[in-house]
Amino acid sequence: RKEVEQDPGPFNVPEGATVAFNCTYSNSASQSFFWYRQDCRKEPKLLMSVYSSGNEDGRFTAQLNRASQYISLLIRDSKLSDSATYLCVVRRTNDYKLSFGAGTTVTVRA
């Protein structure tokens, strides 16, 4: 079983819509959680860290459910520029290695 699993999508949504997707992780020793964004043939860029209490950054809301071992990302009022692949990333306690999911592709259409 992969350490981090994501629905690959694609999620095709109109501008202004809300889109949400999850990621599950298998290792209960996971400590740190992140969402990265990756555009086509570009490097991953940190979108936001995910905290236990859930956190929001503008139109983006991240939630963590440790009991069920999943993380979610919700994007409100989607913009064309939100079209990208969103990578779920997990780091275990006392480890420096990041474990990446394969990504969820979101396409926002006009």
Add this chain to the structure above:
Amino acid sequence: NAGVMQNPRHLVRRRGQEARLRCSPMKGHSHVYWYRQLPEEGLKFMVYLQKENIIDESGMPKERFSAEFPKEGPSILRIQQVVRGDSAAYFCASSPSGTLSGNTIYFGEGSWLTVV
């Protein structure tokens, strides 16, 4: 923006040739990580280096792959006798100290290797 610099950005090699990928970390960063992204897959950790030291190479294939981060100059990921399965994007990342201390790592733009 003196971010993590990788070169070449794109590299084409014939089977059996060698590929050398270079990475200059951000200014002030002494920790370098290499990740590989195969098509349709997530990034996979390969190796973690500090200046002149390999800290963890548990993600490196046992043969043909090597990495170094000399006292002077960039970190280099070397792939000998490349095969088609080595075709991937290779990302370098750096941090000021180890990520255990909570530092964010910053990725370079990647080097896309195509083996023909």
